[in-house]
Amino acid sequence: MFWYDHGMSGWGWAVMSFSMVLLVALAVTAVVLLLRSVDRFPAGPTRSPAAPSARQLLAERFARGEIDEEEYEQRLTTLRAHDPGRGRPGRGQS
Incomplete structure (x- = not known):
């Protein structure tokens, strides 16, 4: 049944390569956005500045x-x- 013509054609390689690059780009973007969002929030409780006397x-x-x-x-x-x-x-x- 799979003995004939089960190899990947030129378009198959192109789609596979493009999807792999897209997957890596999405993973890098997710990591960068996660690090940016974590960096925005302070680690501990914040105090508002005291009112001037x-x-x-x-x-x-x-x-x-x-x-x-x-x-x-x-x-x-x-x-x-x-x-x-x-x-x-x-x-x-x-």
């Missing part, structure tokens, strides 16, 4: 020129008065 916001406003030095000192004194455990005036804390 009132003193930091006040210092930023002063640095941008939104308030003058007198208003900055007045507001800084008010902040220190309402939060006595966070430092003393004149210690260089901002």
Whole structure:
């Protein structure tokens, strides 16, 4: 039954070669996409950045020129008065 003409023709070799190249390309693409997706996600839990403190916001406003030095000192004194455990005036804390 299979004694005659069971060899692969030229088209069979072409299709087999093309499908092999396609299979290897798909495998490489799958590995690359998998590695990229794993690399995007951090390994551990992430923390959101802490909100800036009132003193930091006040210092930023002063640095941008939104308030003058007198208003900055007045507001800084008010902040220190309402939060006595966070430092003393004149210690260089901002």
